[in-house]
Amino acid sequence: MPNTILIAFLLYAFSTAITPGPNNILTLNTVSRFGLKKSAKMMSGILSGIMIILSITATLSFILSRYIPELTHIAKYLGAIYILYLSYKIYTSKPIEIDSSVKEPRFMTGLINQFLNVKIILYAITSLNSFVLPYTSNPLEIIFYAFVLTMISAVSLMAWAVIGVLLSDLMRRKYKLINTILALILLESVFSLFF
Numbered sequence: 001m002p003n004t005i006l007i008a009f010l011l012y013a014f015s016t017a018i019t020p021g022p023n024n025i026l027t028l029n030t031v032s033r034f035g036l037k038k039s040a041k042m043m044s045g046i047l048s049g050i051m052i053i054l055s056i057t058a059t060l061s062f063i064l065s066r067y068i069p070e071l072t073h074i075a076k077y078l079g080a081i082y083i084l085y086l087s088y089k090i091y092t093s094k095p096i097e098i099d100s101s102v103k104e105p106r107f108m109t110g111l112i113n114q115f116l117n118v119k120i121i122l123y124a125i126t127s128l129n130s131f132v133l134p135y136t137s138n139p140l141e142i143i144f145y146a147f148v149l150t151m152i153s154a155v156s157l158m159a160w161a162v163i164g165v166l167l168s169d170l171m172r173r174k175y176k177l178i179n180t181i182l183a184l185i186l187l188e189s190v191f192s193l194f195f
Helices: 003-018 022-068 071-091 107-114 118-130 139-173 175-194
Strands: none
Touching: 003 107, 003 175, 022 107, 022 118, 022 139, 071 118, 071 175, 107 139, 118 139
C-alpha cells in the first residue's frame, strides 16, 4: 500500500472511530455512571464484536474482490461517497444528548450491540474496500489491516472512556470547531483515495 494511501486509511479510520456513535456514546455514558473498572466487561464485548464484524467483512470482501474484481473499484467510489456523506453529517451535527437509561454494563450488551451498529459495519466495509483491497490481495495483509482497525477502535473507546467524560462540557461548547476539524480530515481521506 502506498504511503499516501496508508496515511489516508489511518486518518479515515481514526476520525471515523473517534466520532460520536453508538459505541462511543454507550461507553461515555456507562463509564460516567459506573466507572472504568465496572465498564471494562461491556467495553470488552464491544471490541469482541468489532473484531467479529471486521473478520466477517474482511473475508467476504476478499472473496468478492478475488472473484469479482470490478467490485473493488465500485466499492472504492461508494466508499468515497459514504465518506463525503459522513463528513457532511459530522460537520452539521449538534451535541448529542446521552441516554440516561443505561443499565449495569455487561459483556453481551457490548457484543450484541455491534450486530445492530450500522456505523461499525460501514466502517469495516468502507475501510477495507476503499483503502486496502485496491492495493493488496494478500489474505494476511487484509487480516492485519482488520486488526489495525480493531486497535484504532480500542484506542477510540478508551479515549471516550477516560478523556471523553472530562471533555464533554468543552465538546458541547466547541462542537462546531471539533466537527469542522473532523469533517476536514475525512475530506482529505477522500482526496487521497483519488490523487
